[in-house]
Amino acid sequence: MNxxxxxxxxxxxxxxxxxxxGEKLLEVLRREGYMSIKKxxxxxxxxxxxxxxxxxxxxxxxxxxxKADGGTILTAEGLSTGEALHPIQTAFLDEGAVQCGYCxxxxxxxxxxxxxxxxxxxxxxxxxxxxxxxxxxxxYVKQIRAVQRAxxxxxxGGADV
Amino acid sequence: xxxxxxxxxxxxxxxxxxDGRALVTGKPExxxxxxxxxxxxxxxxxxxYAHARIASIDTSAAEAMPGVACVLTHVNTPTTxxxxxxxxxxxxxPYDTRMFENKVRxxxxxVAAVAADSEAIAKAALNLIRVEYEELPAVLSxxxxxxxxxxxxxxxxxxxxxxxxxxxIVADVDIDVGNVEQGFNDSDEVVEVTCETQYAQHTPxxxxxxxxxLDGANRLxxxxxxxxxFHARRIVAQTLGIPMHRIRVIKPRIxxxxxxxxxxxxxxxxxxxxxxxxxxxxxxxxxKEEFVAARTRHPMRVRVKLGAMKDGRLNAIEMxxxxxxxxxxxxxxxxxxxxxxxxxxxxxxxPHAHFYGQAVYTNLPVGGAYRGxxxxxxxxxxxxxxDELADRLGMDPIELRQxxxxxxxxxxxxxxxxxxxxxxxSQIVNSCELPRCIEIGAERIGWAxxxxxxxxxxxxxxxxxxxxxMQGSGIPEIDMGAATIKMNExxxxxxxxxxxxxxxxxxxxxxxxxxxxxxxxxTKMLVTSSDTDLTPFDVGAYxxxxTYVSGMAVQRAxxxxxxQIFGVAAPLLDVAIDTLSLHDEAVFATAGNSxxxxxxxxxxxxxxxxxxxxxxxxxxxxxSPPPFLANFAEVAVNLDTGKVRVVHYVAAVDCGVAINPQxxxxxxxxxxxxxxxxxxxxxxxxxxxxxxxxPSLFDYKIPGMLDVPAMDVVLVxxxxxxxxxxxxxxxxxxxxGPIPTIANAIYDAVGIRLTETPFTPERVLKAxxxxxx
Numbered sequence: 035m036n037x038x039x040x041x042x043x044x045x046x047x048x049x050x051x052x053x054x055x056g057e058k059l060l061e062v063l064r065r066e067g068y069m070s071i072k073k074x075x076x077x078x079x080x081x082x083x084x085x086x087x088x089x090x091x092x093x094x095x096x097x098x099x100x101k102a103d104g105g106t107i108l109t110a111e112g113l114s115t116g117e118a119l120h121p122i123q124t125a126f127l128d129e130g131a132v133q134c135g136y137c138x139x140x141x142x143x144x145x146x147x148x149x150x151x152x153x154x155x156x157x158x159x160x161x162x163x164x165x166x167x168x169x170x171x172x173x174y175v176k177q178i179r180a181v182q183r184a185x186x187x188x189x190x191g192g193a194d195v
Numbered sequence: 196x197x198x199x200x201x202x203x204x205x206x207x208x209x210x211x212x213x214d215g216r217a218l219v220t221g222k223p224e225x226x227x228x229x230x231x232x233x234x235x236x237x238x239x240x241x242x243x244y245a246h247a248r249i250a251s252i253d254t255s256a257a258e259a260m261p262g263v264a265c266v267l268t269h270v271n272t273p274t275t276x277x278x279x280x281x282x283x284x285x286x287x288x289p290y291d292t293r294m295f296e297n298k299v300r301x302x303x304x305x306v307a308a309v310a311a312d313s314e315a316i317a318k319a320a321l322n323l324i325r326v327e328y329e330e331l332p333a334v335l336s337x338x339x340x341x342x343x344x345x346x347x348x349x350x351x352x353x354x355x356x357x358x359x360x361x362x363x364i365v366a367d368v369d370i371d372v373g374n375v376e377q378g379f380n381d382s383d384e385v386v387e388v389t390c391e392t393q394y395a396q397h398t399p400x401x402x403x404x405x406x407x408x409l410d411g412a413n414r415l416x417x418x419x420x421x422x423x424x425f426h427a428r429r430i431v432a433q434t435l436g437i438p439m440h441r442i443r444v445i446k447p448r449i450x451x452x453x454x455x456x457x458x459x460x461x462x463x464x465x466x467x468x469x470x471x472x473x474x475x476x477x478x479x480x481x482x483k484e485e486f487v488a489a490r491t492r493h494p495m496r497v498r499v500k501l502g503a504m505k506d507g508r509l510n511a512i513e514m515x516x517x518x519x520x521x522x523x524x525x526x527x528x529x530x531x532x533x534x535x536x537x538x539x540x541x542x543x544x545x546p547h548a549h550f551y552g553q554a555v556y557t558n559l560p561v562g563g564a565y566r567g568x569x570x571x572x573x574x575x576x577x578x579x580x581x582d583e584l585a586d587r588l589g590m591d592p593i594e595l596r597q598x599x600x601x602x603x604x605x606x607x608x609x610x611x612x613x614x615x616x617x618x619x620x621s622q623i624v625n626s627c628e629l630p631r632c633i634e635i636g637a638e639r640i641g642w643a644x645x646x647x648x649x650x651x652x653x654x655x656x657x658x659x660x661x662x663x664x665m666q667g668s669g670i671p672e673i674d675m676g677a678a679t680i681k682m683n684e685x686x687x688x689x690x691x692x693x694x695x696x697x698x699x700x701x702x703x704x705x706x707x708x709x710x711x712x713x714x715x716x717x718t719k720m721l722v723t724s725s726d727t728d729l730t731p732f733d734v735g736a737y738x739x740x741x742t743y744v745s746g747m748a749v750q751r752a753x754x755x756x757x758x759q760i761f762g763v764a765a766p767l768l769d770v771a772i773d774t775l776s777l778h779d780e781a782v783f784a785t786a787g788n789s790x791x792x793x794x795x796x797x798x799x800x801x802x803x804x805x806x807x808x809x810x811x812x813x814x815x816x817x818x819s820p821p822p823f824l825a826n827f828a829e830v831a832v833n834l835d836t837g838k839v840r841v842v843h844y845v846a847a848v849d850c851g852v853a854i855n856p857q858x859x860x861x862x863x864x865x866x867x868x869x870x871x872x873x874x875x876x877x878x879x880x881x882x883x884x885x886x887x888x889x890p891s892l893f894d895y896k897i898p899g900m901l902d903v904p905a906m907d908v909v910l911v912x913x914x915x916x917x918x919x920x921x922x923x924x925x926x927x928x929x930x931x932g933p934i935p936t937i938a939n940a941i942y943d944a945v946g947i948r949l950t951e952t953p954f955t956p957e958r959v960l961k962a963x964x965x966x967x968x
Contacts, residue, residue: 069228070221072450074400075482079892082400110221123219127211130857133865134698135218136225136401136450161900168892170399170451171698172861173868174900175908 040103044068045112051099059085059094059102063109070110070139074168081167084140085109091147093166108146110139121187122146122180131180133171141167145181149188155181204778205710206920209857210717213703214448214696224448226404226420227479234406234475235264235310237468238317239461240324241488242299242306245333245558245885246346249297249306249326256323257309262316264472266324267308267464269295273436276353280525280563281423281430281457283673283734287616289356289365289524291349294434294463299328300348300522301558302886303487310468310476333558334363335885337496337519340555348522348556357524358553365520366528368535369551370612375502378511378547382502386584389498390576390950392934394491394879397565398897401450402485407465408475415442415466420449422456422695423735428727434463435470442466446725452697453869454564455490457737458525486890490563491879493530493554494519497576501584502547507598509545514538514573516552521561527554528616530562533569536619538577540607540821541665542599550613559885564737566866567930570666571873578662578935579950582942592939593633593642596663603627615738620671622818626913626923629663632825632847636661639845639907640827646943655831657842658944662935665821668915668924669740672817676745677731678752680709681809684800686780686792687719688756693733694745695725699926700858701741705749707854708919712753713760714778715792731811739822739924742854746919747814755810763795763808820915822923823849826932828904830940837960839941841871841904846929849911852921856910859925863908866929872898874933878953 041050044063053062060083063071071094074082078096085094086108113120122142125131132138141164148155148163155163160181169177217224254266272295278288295305307324311317332346339345340363348363358367379385405419415437421427424444432439449456461478468476480489495518502511516534520527535550565571585592601607601624611621637643646659679691690709696702706720713720723729733745757777764782765772767790774785781789799808827845832838846867853859876896880888889895914921938949947962 065230067223067230068221069223069225072225072401073227074402074450075892077482077891077893079482080400110219114220119216119219126219127215130209130861132212132215132218133700133861134399134401134451135214135448136399136698138218139221142219161903165899165901168400168897168899170397170453170869170897171865173864173866173906174898174903175864175906176857176861178900178903 038100040099042102043106045109053099055100057099059097059099062099063094068109068111072136072139081140081144082137084143084167086143086146089150091144110142113142122184125180125184125187129176129180129183131172131177137167137169141169141177145184149185153185153189155185203711203920205707205717206854207852207856209855210703210707212700213706213717213722218448225401225450226406226418226447227477229406229418231408231475234477235468235472236314236317237308237310237464237476237478238314238321239305239464240307240321241303243302244299244328244330245302245335246331247299247328248331249299250329251327252307253325254307257320260316260320260323262312263309263320264474265310265468267295267467269297272467273434275434275436276355277430277434278525279458279460279523281426281459281735284429287528288526289354291354291357292523301560304522308464310472333885335558337517337555340557348558363556364553365524365556366531366554368532371549372608372612373547375511375513375547375549379500379502382510383505384584384587385500385502386580386587387498387500388576388580388583388950389496390579391496392494392572392575392952394494394560394881395873395877396486396491396879396895397453397455398892399451399453399455402480402482403456403460403489404479405462405465406475406477407469409469409473415469416445417442417462417466418445418447419462420456421446422452422697422737424695424725424727425693425732426735427459427462430459431462431466435467444727446695449697452736453566454737456697457564457735458490460489482892483890486879486895487887491521491560492565493562495534495572497534497572499576499580501580503584503588505588507588507590507595509542509599511547512539512542512545513549514577516573518552518554519557519559519562520554521557521559523561525561526564527562530569532613532616534573536609536613537570537666538573540609541601543601543605543607544599548609559881560879560887566869566927568927571931574662574664574931575934579938582939583948592661593637596633597630600629600663601627615670615673620817625820625917626851626915627823628849628911628913629823629825632823632849632911633663635909635911636825636827636845636847640829640843642827645829649944654834656834656944657829657831658940659827659829660936660939660943661825661827662932662939663825664928664931665823666739666924666928667819667821668743669816669819670738671819672815674734674738674740674744675813675815676733676748677811677813678745678749679731679809679811680752680756681807682756682796684793684796686715686796687721688713688715689721689723690749691730692724692745692749693730694741695736697736699736699862700855701736704742704854704858705746708746708749709753711920712750712757715780739927742922743918743924744814744816746922748812750919751812751814752810755812756808759808759810760792760795763799764790767798818917820917820923822925822928824928824932826936828936828940830937830944832941832944832959837956837963839875839937839954839959841937843905845907846932847909847911848925848928849913850925851913851915851918851923853910853912854920854922859910860908862925863929864906866927867906867933868898868903870930870933873952874937875953
C-alpha cells in the first residue's frame with residue numbers, strides 16, 4: 035500500500051512520509067495532522083484545501099502528493115507561532131471576515147500568495163486572486179476588506195497584540 | 196443608536212468572535228478533524244431509480260470482503276417511522292421515513308451502507324452489493340403528483356401525519372380573513388402573478404459529516420455537524436430504538452448550515468455502525484452525495500392576487516402556494532405555511548386575505564429547511580405582484596409599500612390565524628423602522644435619479660427595483676432556549692448554552708449579552724455550547740431564533756446571577772441590595788465604594804455561607820417580533836445575451852439593537868449574496884429520470900468573489916422591548932430580497948416580468964424576444 039516515500043518541508047520542518055502512489059496532498063497532509071486544510075469538494079472547485087506549495091497557492095485536493103516531493107509547504111498552522119498572530123489572521127478577525135471559518139484557512143493562503151507577489155493589490159486584483167475560494171457565509175464583502183487591511187498591516191510591519 | 200442602547204459596554208460593539216482565534220490558526224475544531232484509532236469509514240449506496248421496490252438485496256460478497264466490518268440494509272436495521280426534520284416535539288412533519296426501506300423514492304435514496312477499514316474498501320464493497328429493483332412509475336413534477344391516477348409515493352401502511360396519502364399531498368393549509376372575493380369585486384384594480392422557484396441547495400462548504408464512537412461508559416457519542424444537537428439526540432434515539440440517555444451529541448465548530456443541518460441525515464447510520472461494531476465510525480458526504488441526497492429548498496409555484504383602490508390601499512390579498520417537498524415530507528407543512536405567515540402580515544391594511552396551499556410528494560430530491568424557509572418563495576410572488584400593481588396604478592412602488600406596510604402599534608389577523616403548521620400567536624408590532632429603511636435605501640441607490648431612465652451603456656440597459664419584507668424571531672410558544680451561568684473565583688463566568696453556533700457568531704453574541712449584564716469584558720465569559728451532556732436544552736439554530744430566544748434565556752440567567760452577586764456583596768459593602776450596581780468587574784455602592792467580582796466569588800466559595808453562584812434560565816417566547824428589510828438593486832441587462840449583472844445592492848435592515856453590528860452586517864451580506872446566487876445562477880438541473888445532473892460546485896454555480904456587486908448593508912436600529920438588549924433577528928431575512936428586487940429591476944430596465952427563477956441569460960433573452968415580437 036505505502037509504496038512511495040516523499041520528503042516535504044511543512045511550516046519550516048522537514049518531514050518524510052510513506053504514501054500510496056495515487057494519494058493527493060490533501061489526504062496526506064490531513065492524515066499527518068494538518069487539519070487546517072479543509073475538504074469542500076475534492077474537485078478543485080471550492081479552494082477550502084488551498085495551501086502554499088513552493089510559494090504558490092494550490093488546491094491540495096488536485097495535487098498528487100508524490101509530485102510535491104521535495105517541496106515546501108505552508109498551511110494555516112504555520113502562519114504564526116505563539117501568541118502573536120500573522121497580520122492576515124489579525125485582519126480576518128478584525129474585519130469580521132470569518133463566520134464558520136471552514137473556508138478561512140484556504141482563503142488566507144490565497145491571500146498570502148497574493149500579497150507576497152503584489153503587496154498593494156487593487157480591489158479587482160483581490161477579487162481575481164481569491165475567486166477560487168468559495169465562501170457561503172460572508173458574501174465576501176468583509177473578506178475583500180480583510181485582504182486590504184492585511185496589506186496595510188503588512189506594510190506597517192504590524193502583528194497582533 | 197437608540198437612547199436605550201447607548202449605555203451598553205459590550206453589547207453594540209463589533210468584538211472579535213470568541214472562537215475566532217481557533218479558526219484563523221487552523222486548530223482541529225471541526226468534526227472530521229478528530230482522528231480516532233480504528234475508525235470505520237462509511238459509504239452509502241444510493242438508489243439509481245427515482246421510484247422502485249427492492250425485490251432482493253444480496254450483501255454476502257460485500258460482507259465477505261476483507262476490511263468490511265458491517266453492512267446495513269432494510270433487512271437488518273430498525274424499521275421505526277420518523278422524520279429527519281429536526282423540529283420541536285412532536286414534529287409537525289410526517290413520520291414517513293425509515294432508516295432503510297424496501298422501497299426507494301428518489302435517485303440517491305438510501306439502499307445500503309458499508310462500514311470498512313478505509314474509504315476505498317467501503318467503496319469497493321458497495322459495488323459488490325447486488326440489488327434487484329422493480330422500477331415503478333415516477334412522479335417528477337408538481338403537476339404529475341396532483342394528476343388523477345398518479346402513482347402513490349407513500350403507499351406504505353405505517354407512515355403517519357400525511358394529509359392525503361392517495362393524492363400525494365403531504366400538507367394542506369387554508370386560512371381566511373374577511374372575504375377575498377368580495378374584496379376583489381370592490382377593488383379598483385386587480386393584478387395576479389404566478390411565480391415559480393427552482394430546486395436549489397444550501398451548499399455549506401463543509402458537507403454533512405458525523406463521527407460516532409462509544410465512550411468509556413459504553414454510551415454513544417455523536418460528534419456531528421448539526422444545527423440541532425438536542426433534536427438529533429431525540430431523533431437518533433427514536434430511530435435506533437435505544438434510550439436517549441445512552442446518547443451524547445456534541446456539535447464542535449461546523450462549516451455552515453443554512454438549514455440543511457437542521458436535518459438528521461447520517462447520524463443514525465454512524466451511530467448504528469458504532470453500536471454494532473464497537474468502533475468509531477465516520478460518515479462524511481462527498482459534494483456529489485450532498486447534492487444528490489441532502490436537502491434542498493422546496494421548489495414552489497406561488498400565485499398572488501391583489502386587489503387595491505385607486506389610492507393604492509390594498510383591499511384583498513390572496514396567495515396560493517404549491518410546494519414540492521420531494522420524496523419525503525421533511526418541513527413540508529411548515530415551509531408551506533411560512534410562505535404565507537411570514538409575508539401576508541406585512542400588508543396588514545387589506546381587510547380581506549386568503550392563504551391556501553398544498554405541499555406534494557414527488558420522486559425528486561427532498562426539500563428541507565433553508566434560510567428564509569418559505570418566505571423566500573412567497574416574497575418573490577408577493578413583491579412582484581406589488582411592483583406590477585404600482586405600475587398599473589401609476590404609483591411609485593415605494594409609495595405603494597408606504598401606504599400598506601404594517602407599522603408600530605399595529606397587528607395583522609394573519610399572526611393569529613397562521614403559524615408554523617398550526618394556528619399562530621397574535622402579536623402587536625413593537626418596533627418597526629421600515630419607513631426609515633425605505634428612505635435610506637432609496638437615497639443610497641439613487642431611486643429618484645435613476646429609476647425609469649433606462650440608462651444605456653453600450654449594450655447594457657440599467658434599471659432599478661425594490662422590495663420590502665419582514666421575517667420573524669423564533670417560533671412563539673414553541674421554541675425554547677436555556678442558559679446556565681456559573682461564576683468562578685477570579686471573577687470570570689462559564690456560559691453554558693444549548694444554542695448552536697454554525698458560524699453565525701451566536702457563541703459570541705450570547706456571551707456579549709451575558710457580559711453586558713454581569714459587567715465583565717468578553718474575555719471573562721467562557722462559552723461552552725451545543726453539548727447535550729454539558730449544556731441546557733435549546734431547540735437549536737433555526738427560525739431566526741437564537742438571538743431573540745436563546746439571547747433572552749442568557750439575559751435572564753445573567754440577571755439571576757447578578758442578583759446572587761448582589762446578595763453576597765451587600766453585607767460586604769454594608770448597604771441595601773437595591774442600591775448596588777454592577778460594572779467594570781466590581782459591585783458598587785452609591786457612595787462609590789466597591790468590591791470586585793473576584794472578592795465576591797471568593798467569599799461565596801471559601802469564606803461565608805458558601806454556595807456556587809450560578810443560575811439556569813429559560814425562554815419560551817410569546818411573540819416573534821419581525822425584523823424588517825428594504826431592498827434596492829440597480830441591475831444592468833445585456834440586450835444581446837440576456838445576462839443580468841447586479842451593479843449595486845442596498846439592504847437597509849431593522850433588526851432591533853445589533854448585539855454585534857459587524858456580525859449582523861455579515862449575516863446580511865452573506866444572506867443577500869446567497870439570494871443573488873439563487874436569483875441568477877443556482878439551479879439543480881434534473882434529468883428526465885429525476886437524477887441531479889449538475890452535482891458539483893463547478894456545474895452548480897454559487898457566487899464567488901468576482902460576483903459581488905457594490906453592496907451597502909445599513910443597520911437601521913430600533914429597540915425591540917421584548918428582546919434581549921432590544922434585539923430582534925437578522926439571520927434569514929436577507930436571503931428573501933434579491934429575487935423580487937432583481938426581478939423588479941429587470942422590469943424597470945427592459946420591461947419584462949420574469950416569473951421563473953433563476954434569471955439566466957437564456958430566460959431573460961427569451962422573454963425579451965417574446966416581448967418584442
